[in-house]
Amino acid sequence: MGKVVVVTSGKGGVGKTTSSAALGAALAQNGDKVVVVDFDVGLRNLDLVMGAERRVVYDLVNVIQGEAKLSQALIRDKRVETLYLLPASQTRDKDNLTPEGVEKVIAALQNAFDWVICDSPAGIERGATLAMRHADIAIVVTNPEVSSVRDSDRIIGLLDSKTLKAENGERMEKHLLLTRYDPLRAERGDMLKVDDVLEILSIPLMGIIPESADVLRASNVGSPVTLADNRSAPALAYFDAARRLKGETLPITIPGEKRSFLGKIFGRKAA
């Protein structure tokens, strides 16, 4: 049985789609069988970031509504043969996602893949709650900035109450992925410190992705950053994050600092 991972944030534009593509590709580059599922129905973008926009025929909504078979909707990556994409619909809206439909699709994907990575839409509505519903592991994507941290806190609350795991009384495994980290602004003291964000959100850190033009370049050419330039700083950070997702313990270095720390485990203060 594959692991279901939701990439979520509450706030929009923090790097969920970029991270879903990069982590999915990183895992697949290491030989794991991976499918990245776009839950942003109505505003799909994962196809573009992964360079598959011209190959989309059927999508998640078609599969849920029984208009296409899952195998017809899956798109295999041209560069990494164990990497697949299940696109979202561009023309229909989130109301077409039914809980039963999503459950069936996820169950089928879990049987065929090692990793099912769900790229959540922003917000806390239907699309976002359905994307997290079946997750075994949650990646909370956060920018070191007040509104993003607040929204992440809200999402962590939902992960601990509205998911199947939570309803069954199990603990949801959560990881913090700090993205768009700018060492210059951090040095000036105008960006929340890594320790501050960790202390406030109290979930373990799985990586710090620096703000970088390499991410933009990668999306311009339609390639996850780990494939576009596998030696770039953001790619290296995503490769390490993917290894931590697999359970490895690696020291985390803060971009622009020599200091590094070993994935501290924080117990979230009881709500």
Next chain:
Amino acid sequence: MNLFGFFSRSQSAPAARERLQVLLAHERASAGDSDLVTKLRDEILKAISKHMQIDDEKVKVTMERGAQVSTLAVDIEIPFDAKKAA
């Protein structure tokens, strides 16, 4: 760029941290009861109107959330000729 200004300018990240800590402590505690102030306002209004006629609009209930304690402020404008309720 003025180097002196660069170094002497106060940092904004500590303020962000403080504000977040206070805000989130409250949001976590009150999840599910976000309209406490509205409820309080309604009940206060009811209690007062037992004794005098007042204008709905002239009752202001505000909450100031602090790190240790919060203050609930009730501001009621009572007209001179407020008639006693029957």
